[in-house]
Amino acid sequence: MRPPDQPDQIESRPTPTSLRVLLVEDNEDDALLLTRYFERAGYRTFVHRVETADDMRRALNQPDAEWDVVLADFNLPSFSAPAALQLLKRSGRDVPFIVMSGAVSEDTAVEAMRAGAHDYIAKQNLARLGPAIERELREARARRLKSDAEQALLISEERFRRLIRGMPVGLMVADTTGLIQYANSSLEQLLGYSEQELRSGKFGFADIFELEYEQFLLRLRDIVAQSGRPHPFEALCRTRRGEHIPILLAFTTLAPEDAPDTDVVFRQVAIFFVDLTEQKRSEEVMRRTEKLAATGRLAASIAHEINNPLEAVTNCLFLIGSGRLEARSQEYLRIAQQELDRVTHITTQTLRFYRQSTRPVESDVNDLLEGVIALYEPRLRSYSIGIKRRYRDLPPVHAYDGEIRQVLANFIGNAIDAMQRDGGRLTLRTARGRDPLTAAEGIYVTVADTGCGMDDATRPRIFEPFFSTKGNTGTGLGLWVSQTIIDKHGGRISTRSRVRRHPNDPGGTVFRIFLPLQSTALSAPLITP
DSSP, X not given: OOOOSOGGGSOOOSSOEXXXXXXXXXXXXXXXXXXXXXXXXXXXXXXXXXXXXXXXXXXXXXXXXXXXXXXXXXXOSSOBHHHXXXXXXXXXXXXXXXXXXXXXXXXXXXXXXXXXXXXXXXXXXXXXXXXXXXXXXXXXXXXXXXXXXXXXXXXHHHHHHHHHHHOSSEEEEEETTSOEEEEOHHHHHHHSOOHHHHHTTSSOHHHHTSSOHHHHHHHHHHHHHHHSSOOOEEEEEEOTTSOEEEEEEEEEEEOOTTSOTTOOOOSEEEEEEEEOHHHHHXXXXXXXXXXXHHHHHHHHHHHHHHHHHHHHHHHHHHHHHHSOOOHHHHHHHHXXXXXXXXXXXXXXXHHHHHSOOOSOEEEOHHHHHHHHHHHHHHHHHHTTEEEEEEOOOOOOEEEOHHHHHXXXXXXXXXXXXXXXXXXXXXXXXXXXXXXXXXXXXXXXXXXXXXXXXXXXXXXXXXXXXXXXXXXXXXXXXXXXXXXXHHHHTTOEEEEEEEOOOSTTSOOEEEEEEEEESSOTTOOSXXXXX
């Protein structure tokens, strides 16, 4: 290799640019001349010369080897430019490859270019080398930027697909003909159809909304026309099992890129499904709970109003009994007085049950139990349920008596419901003891029944809000509220149950409540439905 005939054609560079060159060349003098050429051209150059395939392979595999350009002599004693080009391709590196030779025909040069070489430079015309390298470096940078952008786009699209696939809201995309083009997993779970079934056209809008797609589009257009923008609305959709579920529908039109946002002409529509089943159920439960609370307040008001005439009747009976009466009349009077005492007791317990606690007081749990039993006595008699009491002498408990009375009523009421079909026995036990976990001193209250019992699937869920095994007659709040009240008092509830599968099988449920005598956790009274 010889220096170029016209050195002034070498472009001078005011700021030296680093250039790492992998040179496939067997002539060391040519490598030195090439290095001097780059220096005169304004490059800060590092040239690494290789002569064999193994040398080039090692150079390409170096961890920190970032080559800017590969310059290869066409023919070497044991290597060649085409072989070097294949090695570069197999390495996966996007590095400009320029063939340099002094005795290669045009056909050979064209073949090299077709094989993937970026340029061919004759050793006698090195003036073309600088511009060729600059051009290839620019194109390599452009390719890297494009590749990075494509990779970032792929990552972004994959992230978006995972987000859409995993979001808890159902998503459907349909075209203008009503053909469903996409459905995420939440929609599959909501409707019971697989994405393949929806996209196949076997099931469509008429199956889900019970109206044709054209009617659905007309409704969307009406909504946009009325409000100027799409807004969510409630609807019913039908699942694969034939069930109708309430949903909140939101949608957005996927218009052509050149269409304005307000244009109702679109290529696709994206529809979002939000299941309202639990919300509707919760609203219904809250309405029924409010009705129950209103009924309780009404019962307390009636009991209060009854007290005045009861006192008058009691006084009249006392006056009648102070006179002389026949034996039969005395017996009638005694029965009337006894029944009147029962009515007075019931009204008093009703008032006490619904009276709100304003502060914790010293309460006798045995008396609270008896007060609750007095309210449930008519139901106990009508269902032929016997009561077994095993009360111990107990110290008073510092608690909100109204709330503890409500807890006892919830457990006793559930026990009666579990035995109402076949009768049974209700066992109430109280005892003094300590909490094995905290060593706190307190009392235990046990409510046991001989009812139907609970299976393994039901038992872990009984304290969940709105979970009920009573169908439409239950609110699913009683045990949840009870758990909240006991937690507030620093106590705990344990349970065990056995399902009664046959009339003669032993079965039933036992609830055991621990209440500390003194609780440091008490603050404001709990507001409960």
